[in-house]
Amino acid sequence: MHADLSLTVDGHHHTLTVDTRTTVLDALREHLAVTSPKKGCDHGQCGACTVLLDGRRTLSCLSLAVAHDGAEVTTADGLAPEGELHPVAQAFLDHDAFQCGYCTPGQICSAVGMLDEAAAGHPSVVTDDLAGPVTLDRAEIAERLSGNLCRCGAYAHIVDAVAEVGSEVAR
Amino acid sequence: MRPFAYERPDDAAGAVATVTADPDAVFLAGGTNLVDHLRLGLATPGTLVDVTGLTSTEITDLPDGSLRVGAGVRNADLAADERVRTRYPALAQALLAGASGQLRNMATTGGNLLQRTRCVYFQDLTTPCNKRAPGSGCSALDGWARHHAVLGATHEPAGVACVATHPSDMAVALVALDAQVRVLGTDGERTVPIGDLHRLPGDDPSRDTVLAHGELITAVDLPPSPIAAHSTYRKVRDRASYAFALVSVAAALDVADDGTIRDARVALGGVAHRPWRATATEQSLVGAPATEDTFRAAARAELVDARPVESPRGGTAFKLPLVTATLLATLRDLTARTAATTTREDPA
Known part of the structure; x- marks a missing residue:
């Protein structure tokens, strides 16, 4: 059908x-x-x-x-106009946040969506004060991106990359 | 995947009429569980009736102080709602403890309640499973049983045995919070207390809930409750995130100034075919002092009838001490918080 x-x-x-x-x-x-x-x-x-x-x-x-x-x-x-890189994609390059790259487009889309959610004040399960402001520390980033697996294990650098962009996002 | 027709009726009543009239039709909401089941060959409907946009996506205050959650509200939006975060924190925490950010953006309130067990044998068409293929047997009883039940399961006879658990975190919190589920059928709307929505396997493990084919969840009402503001959800799992519960506890406590427990709400996840209201625990707690001994006795009271799966390839006996430890940690935490609140509110 x-x-x-x-x-x-x-x-x-x-x-x-x-x-x-x-x-x-x-x-x-x-x-x-x-x-x-x-x-x-x-x-x-x-x-x-x-x-x-x-x-x-x-x-x-x-x-x-x-x-x-x-x-x-x-x-x-x-995510960005032709020929340009989105800040999250640039951060992935700057922090060497991938190895084979297969999971990377999903990681980047997930990070962009997650940063919007955090900017809107959405808590995560590791947020101490559910009603308080969101600070994107490493534990928060790891939890919020747990739906994206990386079998090369580039997680440490992925968190670095997202933390850099996240620090510039409204708290 | 079996070919299917896709329909989007004009309203919820039309969707109910369509599915009620066609035993081969099913509702589609967020699709996070159903689409996977279509691919696995576990669900083989002839028609998908999409209810997206047909039930409310709003969270509204009712005159009696209840909060009405439309069945179409996404899990992420429910967890982020200020009223839920402050008035029903266990619900926000349970939602946030479930699945991933992507899935919470997709999954709906109604769909979350109706998701099916993640028992590996239920999802594996090559193995016997009384829930999927009634009468074929239960592979978990002597198989890989880790996420399986310790309470309310059917161990025998073989033709109806089922030790599956309900996978929802949200539903465990809703049970502790005494939510009411609004259901639309061809005869109109009815209300089902959340604790009565899901079934134990009994002698028919193929049925997860008391809903008739074609009945549609339209909303979930959260009753006003001062104790709910002091609720919490604690989940234990094999990895820190994005995993189903081995054991979870949704609980709320009201502790008087002299340390006596005035009221308690406790529900357990990961232990039974339905989110488990721990009534024996609650009865044991109320009127007793909020102490370690009381908490231990309350855990024992609930587990007195527990029966773990004893499988040569790993059973669920480990869940008994895990339930006790998780319950104790949760009740300790709630008691400490209540004490802190009382101190803060002291005029002196």
């Missing part, structure tokens, strides 16, 4: 016809040749497929495309 839908991906509008079983991840990669989000586990356990869906970090492998008709998708590739 098929469905017609539209998606705006990294600022580009697309209309497509997909089998109802198609996930947002497969629509991006297989139908639109947008290969920045990666397929890791395809079960919602690794975070490699993370994109910003209508502005919020989301697992594209667990999202059915047909249920997101009209959505705006931002991948790591579309």
